[in-house]
Amino acid sequence: MRKRWFLSILTVGVIAAFVGSVVIGLDVARAQAPVRIGVIEPLSGPVAASGNYIRMGAEIARDWLNAKGGVLGRKVELVIEDNKSDPKEAASAAEKLIVRDKVPAIMGAWGSSMTLAAMPKLEEYGVPMVVETSSAASITKRGNPWIFRISPPSEMEAVGLEPYVDKLAIKKADFLAVNTDWGRGSIQAFGDLLKKKGLPVGAAEFMEQSATDMNAQITKIKTTGGDTLFLTTAVEQITLVLKQAQEQRLSRKIVTTGGSSSPTQLIKQAGAAAEGTYHIVFFMPWFPESMPDGKLAKAFVDEWAKRGNPFEGLTEGFRGHDGIVTIAEAVKVAGKDDPKAVRDALWRVNLTGVNGPIHFEKDGPAGKESGQSKPSIFIVQIRDGKVALPEFARK
């Protein structure tokens, strides 16, 4: 009888010791395990080009960080999910990254509608997200304290454009925007700017994200007698609009907003139809020395070329770099890769990315503020098949 008792206790003891050592072992493994950063981008679907360029930029940031010894002495690893340019997929990608991969922070999700769809998941599980591209104002106004945006909302872009409105000699403007939170927000913001300047607005037209034929909208815009067209969508659709505008002989100054226009790709794919168009961009890879940190910008452009990445992707790619270094910096400041600690540390991040200084200020309803950085904004023009600073923006 006694012997049996002894055996039972021994067995339990052995099991306990085993489990304990496994737990400790896991802990040790965890300390040496890489810092995993979640990334949600549109890698397929109508806006896939942009998402893939951001992935390439994020990979440069990861490799540069790891070359310098990683973060907290651990390697940085990216867990990349495809949101298929679809808001529903963005939400499930966020859930997968949080629940299955247990990432301490996410970068994403490119489009405003995709970001907005993922946001409730962040609040539900308490994981911060650095928003690298989305421009809709509502993202930082909804009172989601897990959102930190490094891209400019449309209002900020409009403020950035304000000094140029007179120089562009805008008399009356029309709008053509993708029918998403981004497009609708952009028409609102730039419309307000024009109203403030006392300028009339003609047509405000929309197109579905997957639409390829915009002739109806262009025909309508032709009749308003405006002289400027603000165009807000991704580069694929901009290409189509420019081609179709040329087919219909629409004579307008065209200004694209949102920074996803990739002028170099437009020159390649739209050819003569892109001539003379203006583009608001947040990175000028054609003249990196004019960026706030010229050395970093130059190094990024060189590394991009060295990897054989297409040059036209740089205007998106830098966002991936800046987003990842922001998260890595926050993990470093926090001293651990715990979601809540990283969130708190994001408020203390102060660094210079390819775009310029990144530092978050409070935005949105009191007590539940989101973070919003103040990025640099530039305007360029396509002239003689090349990207140039517009006459008026030159010093």
Added chain:
Amino acid sequence: MDQLLQHLVNGLVLGGTYALLGIGLTLIFGLMNVVNFAHGEFYTLGAYATFAALTLADLNFFAALGLAIVCGLVVGAVTEFVLVRPLRRESIDTVMLVMIGVWIAMQNGELLVWGGVAKSIPHPFSTTPLTLGGVSLAPLRLFVLVAALGLIVGAHLLIHRTRLGRAMRATFQDADTAALMGVRIRRIYTATFAIGSGLAAAAGALLGPVFIAYPSMGDLASLKAFSVVILGGLGNIAGATVGGLVLGVAEELGAGYVSSGYRDAVGFVIIIAVLLLRPSGLFARAERVG
């Protein structure tokens, strides 16, 4: 007035390609009773085949279009032979599920081969538009409209004037009787599926250069094709032609005069109205074939 004319011209060009998609599907869906969710993927296949022929094989533009159509015919025939033929006695739902599988497999295959970044397909036409009064039209679009109408007429003649067409009509009226009369009905099924797929590939090859090619481009095409088939009546080629043109013009006018944000909605409102008032399509015949 100029604006209205321009809208009508735009609508006709767009409608011509909807018609092409619709005819391909009406053969497969209307006559064969196969709910072909993969129809849009044959459209995508046509666009990528053109792209490959032009950029990889350095072929002439028109030869590339021809090759794309052949590609659609062959892949269509293989799909029917391997996947649809063994299921001919199964219920329509089983076949539908298989076609959903084909749709997913083909779309992801395209993604794997070509990547998610859109491809611009080169073409030899001038980009300077032709203008007449206030209406302008790119030469490429004019070519697309003419080619689409040519293919539609070709399909019509094939079905109503050839031996193969007569055998097809006989098979879909009464397969057993046709078989007794010596029609090799299994071959007819394969041929019909191949022709329908070939027409979808032709639409993709024609529209690829007008727009851009990307793996999910077929989704919208499928949606429009089903709309056109419902509008025109199942299995009705003339109906699909008119249905396509009606849908194209309606969307165009809706976007132009109502709201561009509801462009696709306009098309579907018409379809709902047709289903309510004339449930078997705008041009339903007294008796349905099949």
